[in-house]
Amino acid sequence: MTDKTPEKVEEKAKPRTPIETGCPDGFQYMHPTMRKNFGQWKYHEHPKPGVLKHVANSGEEIWTVRAGTQRILDVFTLRKLCDIGDKYADGYVRFTIRSNIEYMVKDANKVDPLIKELEKEGFIVGGTKNSVAMISHTQGWLHCDIPGTDASGVVKAMMDELIDEFKNNEMPNRVHMTTSCCQINCGGQGDIAINIQHTKPPKINHDLVSNVCERPSVVARCPVAAIRPAMVNGKPSLEVDEKKCICCGACYPPCPPMQINDPEHSKLAIWVGGNHSNARSKPTFQKLVAAGIPNNPPRWPEATAIVKRILQAYKEDARDWERINDWIDRIGWPRFFELTELPFTKYHIDNWRGGRKTLNSSTYIRF
Amino acid sequence: MKKHDTPMLDDLETGPWPSFISGIKTLRDKHPDKRINDMTNDLLGQLEHSYETRKGYWKGGTVSVYGYGGGIIPRFSEVGQAFPASKEFHTLRVQPPAGNYYSTSMLRRLADSWEKHGSGLVTFHGQTGNIMFIGATTEATQHFFDDINNYGFDLGGAGPCVRTAMSCVGAGRCEMSNINEHKAHRLLVNNFVDDMHRPALPYKFKFKVSGCPNDCMNSIERADMSVIGTWKDDIKVDQKEFKKYAKLKGRKYIIDNIITRCPTNAISLNDDDSIEIDNKNCVKCMHCLNVVPKALHPGDDRGATVLIGGKRTLKIGDLMGTVIVPFMKLEKDEDWEKLVEIAENTIDFWADNALEHERCGEMIERIGLVNFLDGIGIDVDPNMVANPRESSYVRTDDWDQEAVKWYEKADKKETA
Numbered sequence: 001m002t003d004k005t006p007e008k009v010e011e012k013a014k015p016r017t018p019i020e021t022g023c024p025d026g027f028q029y030m031h032p033t034m035r036k037n038f039g040q041w042k043y044h045e046h047p048k049p050g051v052l053k054h055v056a057n058s059g060e061e062i063w064t065v066r067a068g069t070q071r072i073l074d075v076f077t078l079r080k081l082c083d084i085g086d087k088y089a090d091g092y093v094r095f096t097i098r099s100n101i102e103y104m105v106k107d108a109n110k111v112d113p114l115i116k117e118l119e120k121e122g123f124i125v126g127g128t129k130n131s132v133a134m135i136s137h138t139q140g141w142l143h144c145d146i147p148g149t150d151a152s153g154v155v156k157a158m159m160d161e162l163i164d165e166f167k168n169n170e171m172p173n174r175v176h177m178t179t180s181c182c183q184i185n186c187g188g189q190g191d192i193a194i195n196i197q198h199t200k201p202p203k204i205n206h207d208l209v210s211n212v213c214e215r216p217s218v219v220a221r222c223p224v225a226a227i228r229p230a231m232v233n234g235k236p237s238l239e240v241d242e243k244k245c246i247c248c249g250a251c252y253p254p255c256p257p258m259q260i261n262d263p264e265h266s267k268l269a270i271w272v273g274g275n276h277s278n279a280r281s282k283p284t285f286q287k288l289v290a291a292g293i294p295n296n297p298p299r300w301p302e303a304t305a306i307v308k309r310i311l312q313a314y315k316e317d318a319r320d321w322e323r324i325n326d327w328i329d330r331i332g333w334p335r336f337f338e339l340t341e342l343p344f345t346k347y348h349i350d351n352w353r354g355g356r357k358t359l360n361s362s363t364y365i366r367f
Numbered sequence: 368m369k370k371h372d373t374p375m376l377d378d379l380e381t382g383p384w385p386s387f388i389s390g391i392k393t394l395r396d397k398h399p400d401k402r403i404n405d406m407t408n409d410l411l412g413q414l415e416h417s418y419e420t421r422k423g424y425w426k427g428g429t430v431s432v433y434g435y436g437g438g439i440i441p442r443f444s445e446v447g448q449a450f451p452a453s454k455e456f457h458t459l460r461v462q463p464p465a466g467n468y469y470s471t472s473m474l475r476r477l478a479d480s481w482e483k484h485g486s487g488l489v490t491f492h493g494q495t496g497n498i499m500f501i502g503a504t505t506e507a508t509q510h511f512f513d514d515i516n517n518y519g520f521d522l523g524g525a526g527p528c529v530r531t532a533m534s535c536v537g538a539g540r541c542e543m544s545n546i547n548e549h550k551a552h553r554l555l556v557n558n559f560v561d562d563m564h565r566p567a568l569p570y571k572f573k574f575k576v577s578g579c580p581n582d583c584m585n586s587i588e589r590a591d592m593s594v595i596g597t598w599k600d601d602i603k604v605d606q607k608e609f610k611k612y613a614k615l616k617g618r619k620y621i622i623d624n625i626i627t628r629c630p631t632n633a634i635s636l637n638d639d640d641s642i643e644i645d646n647k648n649c650v651k652c653m654h655c656l657n658v659v660p661k662a663l664h665p666g667d668d669r670g671a672t673v674l675i676g677g678k679r680t681l682k683i684g685d686l687m688g689t690v691i692v693p694f695m696k697l698e699k700d701e702d703w704e705k706l707v708e709i710a711e712n713t714i715d716f717w718a719d720n721a722l723e724h725e726r727c728g729e730m731i732e733r734i735g736l737v738n739f740l741d742g743i744g745i746d747v748d749p750n751m752v753a754n755p756r757e758s759s760y761v762r763t764d765d766w767d768q769e770a771v772k773w774y775e776k777a778d779k780k781e782t783a
Contacts, residue, residue, distance in 0.1 A: 015433035021521045022557035026464035034539045041542040043661040074390035075478045075487040082471035091471045095491040141417035145425045152387045160382030186494045189588045263421035278580035279654040283587045297418040298375040
């Protein structure tokens with residue numbers, strides 16, 4: 001008791017009240033040239049891969065150098081990125097939605113030394129315009145509670161193979177790729193998406209369900225009403241109508257005893273044609289093109305091979321400015337499957353609600 | 368410390384892309400704090416175990432800082448006995464500055480706080496837009512939060528609440544910017560700090576703000592409320608610059624890549640290589656501006672389009688946002704207040720009417736857009752639909768009254 005002064009006791013009894021400031025103002029962290037010309041930018045150019053040049057009405061310029069990193073940053077790497085920012089970019093940086101770091105410099109002469117330094121330190125300059133951008137991804141085995149696969153590892157393995165496409169601008173238009181380690185698809189929409197696709201219903205640990213799960217919420221969570229309450233071995237549990245079950249895994253987060261992940265039967269699937277932009281056509285969702293791909297750490301070579309095949313076909317066949325969805329709109333799905341040598345199966349035909357709108361109700365057929 | 372063998376992870380240290388495994392190993396081998404060495408060693412051990420067995424071993428739970436109910440993703444290891452130093456490995460979701468701008472001094476300050484309390488691993492940013500500080504014990508979450516909260520950072524959302532928002536690089540650098548994206552971002556999300564920190568909504572609610580219809584924040588696909596900059600008047604054309612570009616690329620390129628790509632055939636190439644734009648039929652898709660950013664620019668009458676209801680798969684399937692405000696100015700104080708009011712009305716109505724775990728878009732799907740619009744006090748507008756109803760199964764009793772409303776509105780617009 002001797003070391004517990006009265007102040008200390010009081011401190012413990014009265015925890016600190018949070019200051020609810022919410023989202024901080026980014027303006028204070030903006031490069032001064034950007035602050036000065038806020039809302040006054042006139043045009044931009046793309047002098048070379050990884051570099052953007054923006055020119056303001058005032059005539060002032062800001063040069064941006066974009067670099068890919070491992071995304072899961074350790075403090076050593078973060079400080080290294082800061083050192084580079086201090087040396088070349090007046091101490092200001094930003095991050096893109098795809099977790100690339102960007103350095104902004106006023107002086108064009110600083111661009112090449114900055115690129116040299118970044119590359120010397122192992123970062124990859126690129127990811128602008130018509131490149132394969134950094135794959136945006138989720139947490140995976142490193143941190144998620146419901147992952148069917150890893151995320152950072154899949155991305156590292158794929159970017160190793162796609163690095164030239166990140167560093168160069170040889171694609172018809174930009175390619176945004178995403179990965180998701182479950183069917184909730186936190187990774188979002190992408191020109192190419194690599195997502196987990198479970199193929200077997202959950203295995204239920206009936207001993208745990210009643211202790212761990214709020215059964216009505218689990219029943220309500222199922223998109224196809226395949227789950228109902230049941231007594232199993234004298235204990236309240238849940239049962240799954242396996243004929244109805246679509247193996248989506250939606251029951252797993254609220255009820256971990258309904259184990260959906262399976263080392264063998266949780267597969268990878270590849271989707272294409274998701275496009276967030278309104279340019280040329282309205283935003284589109286991605287479409288399934290390949291499934292049943294083994295979940296094969298540490299390098300997932302089967303998934304990477306298919307992604308490369310799709311990219312190759314797109315690169316060779318698409319016209320300038322066509323995103324993957326634009327390209328397929330022009331050439332049609334039969335040709336897509338032909339060019340990529342992927343099988344077209346009954347699983348490609350949508351039977352979800354509203355799915356009939358995805359069928360061809362015309363005589364539009366390319367012979 | 369006995370280092371775990373990690374043959375599968377070691378394979379991810381080869382190859383040209385920067386390796387996150389090498390980064391974690393640096394923390395294990397070189398960091399002066401033994402706590403971090405042990406924690407990252409056991410993290411690698413558990414991750415290797417996942418790679419070998421192809422299964423995840425984290426489970427959730429309840430962890431929070433004093434006064435808040437969300438913002439932390441609790442992770443307890445199911446194999447904590449084998450990997451005790453990382454058996455509690457929670458993530459703190461922290462809201463980044465709008466537009467993801469940082470000074471290196473602020474990043475260093477965050478790094479200092481983080482290595483004092485946490486694992487030393489951080490991501491800029493997670494898919495919702497948070498800074499993800501990955502790996503803290505239950506006790507350390509409070510200390511780390513207290514530290515960074517004192518210099519201006521706050522937790523984001525987790526659970527059924529308003530989530531961290533996102534905005535693009537915006538007016539800070541981009542000539543396509545039509546609004547003050549960062550102001551919209553902060554006004555919206557900071558109006559709902561209580562709904563963010565104390566999860567009590569039907570499910571998550573996300574705001575995303577993009578400065579132009581290129582929608583770099585993927586807001587139509589991913590945000591419950593999407594605010595996208597646009598303009599009403601003519602595209603500004605610098606004909607001299609355009610002709611220069613035409614000369615450089617050739618006529619064929621201009622025709623194939625600009626003229627014929629316009630979704631409403633609103634551009635025509637003149638004989639002298641200047642262009643004529645049918646601005647009344649331009650839908651602001653951005654394509655031509657993207658191709659020739661030096662010659663084509665958004666007009667001066669700028670504002671935003673607001674869409675509601677975008678989300679990903681769970682539960683009924685992916686949904687895009689739907690236009691509920693075709694255009695609104697975002698200049699004067701009352702414009703901004705109106706934007707916040709739309710968000711408040713939307714969240715209030717959704718909170719009152721949604722089922723548990725039902726996203727706003729799913730509620731709209733269930734009750735119909737018209738009932739939602741009624742609920743938030745917004746009139747119907749033909750810009751809200753791709754086409755009018757195709758099904759004849761509808762009661763139209765009050766057709767005449769509704770038609771009168773439409774004409775009255777049109778008259779009001781004319782006299783205004």
